[in-house]
Amino acid sequence: MILEMAASAGDRTAVTSGGRSLTASRLLRLAHAAARRFRRHPAVLYPAESHLAYPVALFGAAVAGVPFVPLNYRLGERQLGELRSRHPGALVLQPAALDSFLDETEAASEGPTDRAEAPGNDRDSVAVLLYTSGTTAAPKSAVLRHRHLLAYVLNTLEFGSAAPEEAALVAVPPYHVAGLANLLTNLYTGRRVVYMPAFDAREWLETVRRERVTHALVVPTMLARIVAEVAGGDAGTPTLRNLAYGGARTPMPVLEQALRIFPETGFVNAYGLTETASSVAVLGPDDHRAALAATDARIRARLGSVGRALPGVEFQIRSDDGEPLEAGRSGSVFVRGEQISGEYGGKSALDADGWFATRDRGRLDDEGYLFIEGRADDTIIRGGENIAPAEIEDVLLAHSGITEAAVIGVPDAEWGQRLVAVVVGEGDPVEIKRWVRERLRSSKTPDEIVFRAELPKTDTGKLLRRVLLGELDDARA
Numbered sequence: 001m002i003l004e005m006a007a008s009a010g011d012r013t014a015v016t017s018g019g020r021s022l023t024a025s026r027l028l029r030l031a032h033a034a035a036r037r038f039r040r041h042p043a044v045l046y047p048a049e050s051h052l053a054y055p056v057a058l059f060g061a062a063v064a065g066v067p068f069v070p071l072n073y074r075l076g077e078r079q080l081g082e083l084r085s086r087h088p089g090a091l092v093l094q095p096a097a098l099d100s101f102l103d104e105t106e107a108a109s110e111g112p113t114d115r116a117e118a119p120g121n122d123r124d125s126v127a128v129l130l131y132t133s134g135t136t137a138a139p140k141s142a143v144l145r146h147r148h149l150l151a152y153v154l155n156t157l158e159f160g161s162a163a164p165e166e167a168a169l170v171a172v173p174p175y176h177v178a179g180l181a182n183l184l185t186n187l188y189t190g191r192r193v194v195y196m197p198a199f200d201a202r203e204w205l206e207t208v209r210r211e212r213v214t215h216a217l218v219v220p221t222m223l224a225r226i227v228a229e230v231a232g233g234d235a236g237t238p239t240l241r242n243l244a245y246g247g248a249r250t251p252m253p254v255l256e257q258a259l260r261i262f263p264e265t266g267f268v269n270a271y272g273l274t275e276t277a278s279s280v281a282v283l284g285p286d287d288h289r290a291a292l293a294a295t296d297a298r299i300r301a302r303l304g305s306v307g308r309a310l311p312g313v314e315f316q317i318r319s320d321d322g323e324p325l326e327a328g329r330s331g332s333v334f335v336r337g338e339q340i341s342g343e344y345g346g347k348s349a350l351d352a353d354g355w356f357a358t359r360d361r362g363r364l365d366d367e368g369y370l371f372i373e374g375r376a377d378d379t380i381i382r383g384g385e386n387i388a389p390a391e392i393e394d395v396l397l398a399h400s401g402i403t404e405a406a407v408i409g410v411p412d413a414e415w416g417q418r419l420v421a422v423v424v425g426e427g428d429p430v431e432i433k434r435w436v437r438e439r440l441r442s443s444k445t446p447d448e449i450v451f452r453a454e455l456p457k458t459d460t461g462k463l464l465r466r467v468l469l470g471e472l473d474d475a476r477a
Helices: 003-007 024-038 053-064 077-085 097-108 146-156 177-189 201-210 220-230 252-261 285-292 297-304 389-397 427-437 463-476
Strands: 013-017 020-023 044-046 068-070 125-129 141-145 167-170 192-194 217-218 240-248 265-274 280-282 313-318 332-339 356-364 369-376 380-383 385-387 404-414 418-427 448-451
Touching: 013 024, 020 024, 024 053, 024 097, 024 141, 024 389, 044 053, 053 068, 068 097, 125 177, 141 146, 146 177, 146 280, 167 177, 167 201, 177 217, 177 265, 177 280, 177 297, 201 220, 217 220, 217 332, 220 252, 252 265, 252 297, 252 389, 265 285, 280 313, 285 297, 313 356, 356 404, 369 389, 380 404, 380 418, 385 389, 389 404, 389 418, 389 427, 404 463, 418 463, 427 448
Parallel strands: 013 192, 044 068, 068 125, 167 192, 167 217, 217 240, 240 265, 418 448
Antiparallel strands: 013 020, 125 141, 265 280, 313 332, 332 356, 356 369, 380 385, 404 418
């Protein structure tokens, strides 16, 4: 049960946000006080930014034995209303009321100290319901039970292993699985969590320096903005030992610049899904250094991988017919392990052998490094050839005039689909097409180049291809 992690760090400062802090033991006491209120409701909804109320509500829900449901606070009122309607009778912690909730819980915690026990068989009860980002369809709730979260933490981390001075800066939103996982893992290891409610590159750098942050997690959009803010110099963050990035594909030019401006920082590429209770593969600092120093192109290419499976996790690449493929061949990525939920609304998406279809396409090399080539739904079929947009996007991003790129397929009477590259930047469309043709081949050269000021993305940096396609359709109607 995730509550066990709140008790693990004792009197160390566990969380800092908005000038206030909580020790782990104080957090646990507040969680029990909150649970007395939560137990009257079937769920606790949290449609707000990161705040000290977030861990109190999360662990309070765990004590009460009810699901915790963090929601995307940036959604419109209609969309939020639809999500709330799926949980009738739930307690909703409104953004404007978080300070008062925390104050009331503080007051309640000063009363009787007896702690009501959480329900029996708690490891199999629902801990959190997380709504997926909905990049290709309407959001749906992924079910994470206590046993999934425990498996992720216990299989990958050492209890109390953090040094007293360690602090982790969390700028990812609380409704994302990374926000949840960062709280749990840092509490378990004894590392202080510093919340940053709204991301700003300059403020992020200043917070790292002020709070003497040693560990941080960013999504690609954040990393790109940090790189732009530093503008080629040294980031000036000597305490930062570890910088994890993930949530979406990170453009190689951005990663290479980041490695230069944080020369003493270990980089970690983390790959995971909501349904897998966070990371299932990691490319660690040693992997990054080895790839950068390699003269062997095969080893160098691993900088573009997501690393190897975490303990307790297995990967399998399957053909379109469902047959396992050998190393080096591309297909659909499946994952299996104790931490894998693969459950939506009480219905399991695992196959008979416990494998979960990630809906990503990728390949494994002969040493188990996983290369993600994009979403299966993103595959473009042009003249009978399957084309992965990511391959073309990587080439476009290597062009000096392009900072962002998305390749999508639009209907075509002759070829079935034609390639349209939507890019942020500048350049001559003819020259850009020639750039791609020289590095790939004519069938993978965009038929059209469209310039945009920005690309539609989720808060975690995932490209919203369906939105982009709809915008192009509207523009041509």
